[in-house]
Amino acid sequence: MNTDAITLTIDGKKIEARRGDTILEAADRAGVYVPRLCWMKDLLPAGGCRVCTVRVNGRPQAACTQPVAPGMVIENDTEELRELRRDLIDMLFVEGNHFCMFCEKSGNCELQALAYRFGITAPKYPYLFPQRGVDASHPDVMIDGNRCVLCGRCVRASRALDGKHVFGFTGRGPGKRLAVNGPNLAATDVAAPDRAVAACPTGTLLVKRVGYKVPVGRRLYDHSPIGSEIEPQTPGK
């Protein structure tokens, strides 16, 4: 028997986990999908979007940063947490300017896919219509700040995976914005193949001249919800 193995329960189901795993990693391995947005494989977790909030022995915790412990009782797919996640997704939609109808990322966007999965047809909060910028200065990559959810995946990926530091954040609170390491994107050493560019869950970071290549109907989330790649069975079908 593996001494590093521990047992915990998620929504009443017993699962095995490895010591040192986060709850999210353990759940993934057990085929249980914990919704997430700012988390990305190969990067340190940020715990910023809070979409992966679960209850651990009753206390709310981000599944992406909380390590497993023996005997943990975890609630994940409960009505309360589904509502909480809908609230968070709604907040992200009204906080930015998300025009899915012409966005190149539509169909492959994780924010949109989460909204689909949670059956959101309209946000419950008023739109904030913020002023955000577009930076198209670079020949191969562009930024549309209107779609940024401040997940920091590009910031972390550029540093950890590309060995660069193209992205960062400026401002604070509602004024927090994605920023680049220079006066504009063209002045940075970003390149289209950077993992940081691909890391963007929304249409904020785009490689130019490749948009809309995949036809509607064949995109990532056209037929099956986000998370079904983890779950043995697709819900909602």
Next chain:
Amino acid sequence: MAKPKVATTSLCGCFGCHMSLLDIDDRILQLVELVDFDRSPINDIKEIEGQVDIGLIEGGCCNEENLKVLHEFRRHCKILISVGDCAINGGIPALRNMVPLEECYREAYLNGPTVVNPAGKVPDDPEIPLLLDKVYPCHEAVKIDYHLPGCPPSADTLWAALVALLNGKAPELPYELVKYD
């Protein structure tokens, strides 16, 4: 027994959602069997005539005229549905929300490359509806019962929603019929 009544209108939209409704193809014959149309661009009735069971709103609220029509629909419709992204989040017209209103007026009436306006002032003609400061989703102005997103929502989405409502059920649509594009 009288057939349920349906009314439709387009506020600040492109009529694409109405086109999608026509896109239900031969099912339109069934629809005409099932319902009567009150005010709608389909029959060119301009004012709602009586109580309506289901109202479909395409487009968001961009000006005072849109609001007036939306209020009228809300008053007369038992069930009011926002159809399409413009009604739900302002859509393409809401791109102007990031531009100061004064600049919008100046571009439209004074500075635009195709503008001929010897008077050199923004017109004050009451026939031209006053713009709201921003383009708003319909549910921020009136209560909306259901939302059918999409640009436009597919014909199948519209059909499935209408069939459900006509059977007295809430439109609970399968995953593939709820899309934002």
Next chain:
Amino acid sequence: MSASLQDAVAPVCESFGRDRTRLLDILLAVQQRLGGIDDRAIDAVAAELAIPRVDVAGVVSFYSFLAPGPRGRTVIRLCNDLPDLMMGAEKVAAGLEEELGIRFGETTPDGRFTLEWASCIGMSDQAPAALFDDVVVPSLTPGTARRLVAELRRQGDAGDLRRVLVREYGDGANAHDLVRASVKNNLRRAGEVIFAPMEAGAGLGKALAMSPAEVIREVKTARLRGRGGAGFPTGMKWEFVRAADGPQRYLICNADEGEPGTFKDRVILTERPDLLFEGMTIAGYAIGAAHGILYLRGEYAYLRDYLEHVLAARREKGLLGKAVCGKAGFSFDIRIQMGAGAYVCGEETALISSCEGLRGDPKNRPPFPAQRGYLGHPTSVNNVETLCCVPRILQMGSGWFASMGSRRSTGTKLLSISGDCTRRGVFELPLGTTLREVLAQCGGEDAVAVQVGGPSGKLVGPDAFDREICFDDLATGGALVVFGPGRDPLWVASQYMAFFIHESCGYCTPCRVGNVLLKERIDRILAGNGEPDDLDYLARLGASVKTASRCGLGQTSPNPVLSTLENFRPAYEARLKPPVDGRQPGFDIAAKLAESQRLTGRKSVHFDA
């Protein structure tokens, strides 16, 4: 005043050993020389420290006291917390705007003055107050504000800011040569622990005669709990740090009291700095730390030279440095880390980020600071008042300390009391004192509501006045704002939400967005456009923000809304109107058409009566 870029940046970076973890100090010093930190200065600092410029820009834009653009040679920051607004800050603001000919957020054309709002600057007992650079000007009236500005202008840049602004020194050490402030202590009641007459050094002497484990045991026996508000047992925290692995450990004193209405640490720092440093030294001994950091909020920069002087004197006496008090093997020294105007840095992991020269984002837990804190080392972060209790516990014994207060909340508590009462100031009272007694002492008997614990605390009404101030009932870090007849609970909630929006770090979704949404709905109700459903909306949204937020700021920021909904519901209900014809009452048509009416010069066809 304004040095050339290279002259300003290179020597400053050099003086901090080009250590990127001292970025905050470096930027504060560069700003002092250049007047602001523009893109060129950011580039220069980044080049000197060999770090990405976006990281420097990220820090500059995070802290309120750092400014990217050029600013006036004197920056006037008028405090806009509630007690200040209640005492007429808006009239002072109007006076300043008129005198200077600029609005808030602007700089005079001659580059002399910049006018800004500041969140609480720790002077709620002598409000309205402002900072002119780092000179505090309390008890302002519109008249004095205008006179002072006119006088500064008349004297030109050569004039000494302090000489014009400080007409009369405050009491006690406020008159010290290195302070020279017109701030008053307003110490209304000295209790047994912090402000009692005491023998300096007695506690440290006793501690050093014991083993660190014995010191911790004594603090545990006294049942000392953290005075910042959360009430975590101090001895237990120290035990965790002591038990953690690592070649070094750190002790950080959190002197970033930023909760609006709190100013007790100001009085400790002014009148009892030695007691605090003694407490830090004992704590360092107990946890095995050689380094202590006093994180001093930027608003209290006027106390910095004085505190440095006290530290120097202690070094001279052998109370800090190598072999403290001759105790072999125990070296301990303290450095002061200046904050730069960010309330969130009062959160212990954000404070650590700030000490490390980063944006003041809280960190993920685990690991907890006791395991991996400052620069990855085990760290104990303790409140000023908590650390001041420690020498007294050692000196007088844990039994003495535990005999005061209630069973689970021992000792005394400093309360910062402001608002509608006659005796504003600091009160040291035994824990367990009822709110009614507190109100009697401060002359706030006709209160209709009291905010206990600052905005992240609770707004309570008269039915709660018999409750006790302690960790187990009405917990508070020490701020009490008294509201008299005629004050509006919804206005209070709206103002507090504005504070949280301004002070959220923006790292997590619920706090960054949720607070904005909460304020939008409160303001809608305040404007008379609310509807019955809005109360559920607020309660649900508030609950989501509390549940999902990453740190204590967002986990408590909905409290102004939730506690007023709970305790002052009729104030909400009286303003609601039911929807008519299915319209959303909150959709203010007149407001949304106003600009078009102005631009076209005509009325609405449909919506003008």
